[in-house]
Structures are given as structure tokens and as C-alpha cells.
Amino acid sequence: GEDVEQSLFLSVREGDSSVINCTYTDSSSTYLYWYKQEPGAGLQLLTYIFSNMDMKQDQRLTVLLNKKDKHLSLRIADTQTGDSAIYFCAERGAAGNKLTFGGGTRVLVKP
Amino acid sequence: DAGVTQSPTHLIKTRGQQVTLRCSPKSGHDTVSWYQQALGQGPQFIFQYYEEEERQRGNFPDRFSGHQFPNYSSELNVNALLLGDSALYLCASSLTSGSLLFGYEQFFGPGTRLTVL
Numbered sequence: 001g002e003d004v005e006q007s008l009f010l011s012v013r014e015g016d017s018s019v020i021n022c023t024y025t026d027s028s029s030t031y032l033y034w035y036k037q038e039p040g041a042g043l044q045l046l047t048y049i050f051s052n053m054d055m056k057q058d059q060r061l062t063v064l065l066n067k068k069d070k071h072l073s074l075r076i077a078d079t080q081t082g083d084s085a086i087y088f089c090a091e092r093g094a095a096g097n098k099l100t101f102g103g104g105t106r107v108l109v110k111p
Numbered sequence: 112d113a114g115v116t117q118s119p120t121h122l123i124k125t126r127g128q129q130v131t132l133r134c135s136p137k138s139g140h141d142t143v144s145w146y147q148q149a150l151g152q153g154p155q156f157i158f159q160y161y162e163e164e165e166r167q168r169g170n171f172p173d174r175f176s177g178h179q180f181p182n183y184s185s186e187l188n189v190n191a192l193l194l195g196d197s198a199l200y201l202c203a204s205s206l207t208s209g210s211l212l213f214g215y216e217q218f219f220g221p222g223t224r225l226t227v228l
Contacts, residue, residue: 004153031215042115042201043154043219088153092215097167097205098144099217101153 002026004091006102013110018076020105022089025070029091032065033099034074037086046074046087084109113138115204115220123226124192132187132223136204142166143185144217145177148199160185161207189225197227 003025012018024032030051035043049056049063049072056063062075072089086106090099116135124130136143142161146154156169160179179185183204189196203217 033216035219042221043203045216045218048216090153097142097159097207097215098156098169099146099154099203100156101146103151103153 002093002100004100004102006089006105009106011108012079014081016079018079018107020074020087022072022102023070024091026091026093028094030094031092032072033090035088079109081109115202115218117202117220117223121224125228126192128192129190132200134202135184137218140204140206141183142205142207143179144203145187146201148201154201192227194227199224
């Protein structure tokens, strides 16, 4: 079955870059997503990448995909205190429409 | 555009009771998915509705059921509540037609926090 894994916690200084990593098992994944969740809130879609791409840049966000190793990363440039949140990666398999989420990475930005 | 809305915001029930949660999708979206997010975990897929029918279902018991209305809004019903059903229930809307162009993006509502005592 599908499985998505993320590291639990990342601490970063304001102004530095953050890199959040994710691994997945479903080789038929078609799209991979990054969502942000702030305390008490729903999920905010940050960006996504199609499985035949290896990189996508969107302002401060850069997504890298290594399909061979089933590894996805999200780089946030010039991290701000407002970037403190939980970040989830998710994959959409070829077989259906559901998203399978990782357990989330809590990012703490220190001033 | 109000985005995805859910009601109620919070709900407290006791074991054995039944609950109904409601979701209105983003304007122009025709597909609604429901997810359960237990504390400290990622969301788990419950089911998805399209054209008023359940299109796909995750590993949840039959106590979890749903409905989609002609205006695309949706309800999630949970019967015989258990303590373990306490969670944040998230609704996500998407557009099935033309989704290939938009990465099958799913937009989430703020969720309903269900507490079962």
C-alpha cells in the first residue's frame, strides 16, 4: 500500500533556508503536494509537482523530486517567523483520487 | 469566493451518539473528499463524492457514511460514535473535469473538531 514518511521536527533561524524532506512508496504516484497547517486551521496548499518533473520553483518555494529514490523535498528560501507551522507532503496515486499524507514536519523559525 | 466552508466548527458528543458534519465546496468545484486528522497525525482519507455518488473509499468502517447534494455540498455522518472518533474532520473540494491542468488540486476547509466523551 501507499506510505509517506516525514521527519518530525525542523528548527531554523529567520532568514536561513529550510529544507523539509519526504519519502513515499507508491511508484505510481502522479502528483505530489506540499500543504501547510497552522495551529487550529485547515490545510493550505502551497505547491505541487507532477511526477514527470524533477523541479518546480514558485517564489520562495522550490520543490525537488527524485522519482528513482521516491524522495521529495521542499526548500523555503529566506524563512520568516510566519513560516512556523506543520508541513505535510502528500501523494496522489494513479489508481484513484485520494491523497495519502505523511505525518507532518513541525517547522520552528527562531528570530 | 468564500472557499471551502464547514459546519459546525466544534462539536462534543458522547459515545454511541450519531453526528452529521457539513461541507460547502469552493465555488465551481464539483468533488468533495473527507479526511480524518487525529491529533498529531496527518489526515487520513475517508471517502470522496462526485456526481452525488461515493467514488472512492478509504479504510473506514461502515459507521462512516456520506452524501453529496445536487449543489455539490456534502455531509459526513458517523454512527455509534467511539472515543477514537475524536479528531479534526477536514473537507476538501476539487474539480474533476479539467483537473489534469490543475494538478488535481484539493482545497481544504478549516475543519470540524469532534470530541467524543
